[in-house]
Amino acid sequence: MDCNWINTVLFGNIEIVIKKFKVVAILGPTSSGKSAIAIKLAQDLNGEVISADSRQVYKNMNLGTGKVRGEWKKIKNRKVFVSEEIPHHIIDFRSPRGEYNISHFQKDCFKAINAIINHGKLPIICGGTGFWISAIVDNISLPQVKPDLALRRKLNKKTAVQLFEQLKKLDIERSRSIDCHNKVRLIRAIEICKKLGKIPRLKKTANSKYQFLQIGIDWPQEKLDKKIKKRLGNRWQSGIIKEVKDLKKKYGLSWKKIQSFGLAYFWIPEFLRNNIDEKQLKEKVFLAERNYARRQRTWFKRDKHIVWQNQYPKIKISVKKFLAQ
RNA sequence: GGGUCGGUGGCAGAGUGGUCAAAUGCACCUGACUGUAAAUCAGGCGCCGCGAGGCUACGGCGGUUCGAAUCCGUUCCGGCCCA
Numbered sequence: 309m310d311c312n313w314i315n316t317v318l319f320g321n322i323e324i325v326i327k328k329f330k331v332v333a334i335l336g337p338t339s340s341g342k343s344a345i346a347i348k349l350a351q352d353l354n355g356e357v358i359s360a361d362s363r364q365v366y367k368n369m370n371l372g373t374g375k376v377r378g379e380w381k382k383i384k385n386r387k388v389f390v391s392e393e394i395p396h397h398i399i400d401f402r403s404p405r406g407e408y409n410i411s412h413f414q415k416d417c418f419k420a421i422n423a424i425i426n427h428g429k430l431p432i433i434c435g436g437t438g439f440w441i442s443a444i445v446d447n448i449s450l451p452q453v454k455p456d457l458a459l460r461r462k463l464n465k466k467t468a469v470q471l472f473e474q475l476k477k478l479d480i481e482r483s484r485s486i487d488c489h490n491k492v493r494l495i496r497a498i499e500i501c502k503k504l505g506k507i508p509r510l511k512k513t514a515n516s517k518y519q520f521l522q523i524g525i526d527w528p529q530e531k532l533d534k535k536i537k538k539r540l541g542n543r544w545q546s547g548i549i550k551e552v553k554d555l556k557k558k559y560g561l562s563w564k565k566i567q568s569f570g571l572a573y574f575w576i577p578e579f580l581r582n583n584i585d586e587k588q589l590k591e592k593v594f595l596a597e598r599n600y601a602r603r604q605r606t607w608f609k610r611d612k613h614i615v616w617q618n619q620y621p622k623i624k625i626s627v628k629k630f631l632a633q
Numbered sequence: 634g635g636g637u638c639g640g641u642g643g644c645a646g647a648g649u650g651g652u653c654a655a656a657u658g659c660a661c662c663u664g665a666c667u668g669u670a671a672a673u674c675a676g677g678c679g680c681c682g683c684g685a686g687g688c689u690a691c692g693g694c695g696g697u698u699c700g701a702a703u704c705c706g707u708u709c710c711g712g713c714c715c716a
Contacts, residue, residue, distance in 0.1 A: 338671080363671055373671080411668045439670050450668055460669090468674095487665060490674040496667080510667045570671035595660080600671055606664065 328519040329425050330631055333433040335360070335441055335608060336525035337601035339535045343376045345525060345620055346434035349627060350394040356424045357391075358417055359399040360435025360444070363569055365413075366404040368555055371548040372572040374539065375400060397424075404569075405559050411450055414443045421518065430631070438607035445520045445613075449511040453503045463495045474498055482507040521630040523623055524614040526605070536597045540590065543572070552576040571596045 332355070334346045346357050359365070363373040370377075378391030378400070388395045397420040402408045417433070417440075424431040435441060442448060463471060471494040476483040478501035486493055500507050527535065552573065556566060563581070567574045572593045579589040608614055617623050 361671085362669090407669080409668050410670075414668090437670065439666075439668095443668095448667075453668075455668065482667085486667090487674055490666085492669065492673045493666075496669085500667080507667070568669075568672075573671080596671080602662095603671085607666080607670090609664095 329421075329517060331421055331431045331433065331444075331518050331520050332627055332630070333360070333441055333445060333520055333522045334525065335434070335436060335438070335522060335614070337532065337604040337608075338374065338436055338597055339532060339539050339601070340525040340527060340618070341535070342434050342436065342525050343374070345523075345623060346432050347376070347392050347394050348620060349624065350430070350432055351392070352624060353430050353627065353631070354428075355430035355432045356395045356397065356427075358397040358420045358424070358431055358433045360413070360417070360433050360437050360440045361399070362408075362413075362437045362440060363573075364399050364435075365402045365408045366569075367400055367402065368558060369404060369551070369569070369573075370400075371543045371546050371551050372569070372576075374543075403559065404555060404561060404565075407455070409455075410440050410443050411454075413440050414450065417444050436604050438604060441522075442611075445522060445611075446512040449508070449513070451500045451504060451508050453500045456499055456502075459499055459502065460495055463498060464491065468494060471495065471498065475501070478502075479506045519633075520613075521627060522611065522614045523626065524608055524616040525618045526616060527618060532601060533598060536601070537594060540594060540597070544590070548572060549576055549579070553580065571600060 332349065334342050334349070336342050343357075349355055350357055361373065361375075363369060364375045366373070369375070376391040376396065376399075378389050378396060380387050380400075381390045382388075383390075383395070389400050390396065398413065398416050421431045421433075421444075433441060433444065443450070466474075468489050468491050471491060472483065472486075472488040475486065475494055475497050478498060482497055482501075486497055488494070497507060526532070552566065555561060556563070563577045567577055575584070575589055575592045575596060578584050578592075579586065584592065615626060617626060
């Protein structure tokens with residue numbers, strides 16, 4: 309399939325021809341069935357999948373993150389994570405000991421998109437981390453300031469009020485829009501100010517190189533609840549608790565670090581340390597997933613470009629139409 | 634049957650004469666999001682009302698009091714102990 313679609317744009321009377329590459333994104337709340345749809349699309353339309361999931365990037369975190377089953381294969385001298393014959397990118401490739409954040413993702417994702425296009429294939433981004441997807445689709449410009457852990461530790465000792473006062477002095481403009489109770493935000497804002505003086509204005513520039521179609525998968529709450537429950541049941545049988553134990557053993561991670569991964573990774577250590585029993589654990593994990601799905605919805609709701617569809621045949625038609633534009 | 638402790642909002646659980654429509658946690662609803670984003674954070678959550686405000690509520694009934702979730706009587710229900 310040829311991916312060099314031609315677009316024309318009018319500037320006044322002058323017609324300018326722009327080549328835009330098409331990229332599809334499949335997003336939605338957890339357990340909605342994104343991964344299966346992305347794989348089907350990839351199979352039907354000669355595509356490859358790019359995962360946009362902040363936890364699936366890590367190795368040895370499979371059941372808890374809902375990672376697709378796959379294996380690393382050597383294809384043309386390159387190692388590729390393959391699931392159902394479909395290459396997956398930005399997945400299962402980092403140590404859980406390390407940090408992998410939106411900045412890494414943004415670079416890697418654009419790289420992956422380009423690589424896939426160069427192979428004459430269709431890039432299909434698939435994931436539930438809205439912020440990360442936005443970094444690609446909206447092409448947001450992140451301040452080029454790396455995390456300063458020492459500074460963060462120091463600032464973390466202060467109260468939100470103190471941090472807010474500090475930020476006001478550094479960048480009054482940012483202080484007006486920031487959530488003054490949110491220490492994570494405040495600390496990052498101060499961190500940026502210390503390096504750049506001020507916080508650059510957030511730019512969402514339409515990407516001139518790519519054209520995106522975002523398909524959202526979602527279900528009524530009741531149905532999604534059932535899907536979440538069913539999936540949790542499967543994970544339990546597959547040994548999710550052992551996965552967490554092994555994760556700790558293999559990487560020597562602290563409970564705190566494991567718990568920072570959230571959801572099941574937060575609650576299973578509580579169970580292993582006998583703070584809750586198994587029944588409570590299952591309930592807590594279910595509720596955590598459910599609440600997570602809510603937060604994801606809130607995020608995705610505001611992007612009016614997302615086309616909400618959950619039947620594969622319809623999705624496929626939408627994608628084909630998009631590719632034919 | 635006797636004694637004793639307790640019955641509070643969807644649940645758990647504070648409050649023990651006025652500042653109580655009632656702390657806190659969970660659940661539930663709505664939302665935010667500039668390198669932690671599965672994280673982090675905000676608001677709402679008896680009923681009516683846009684609002685001021687009104688109404689009904691701390692098992693039931695009846696008292697005491699200017700005033701009761703809080704004190705007293707009684708009754709129903711539950712836990713524990715003794716029979």
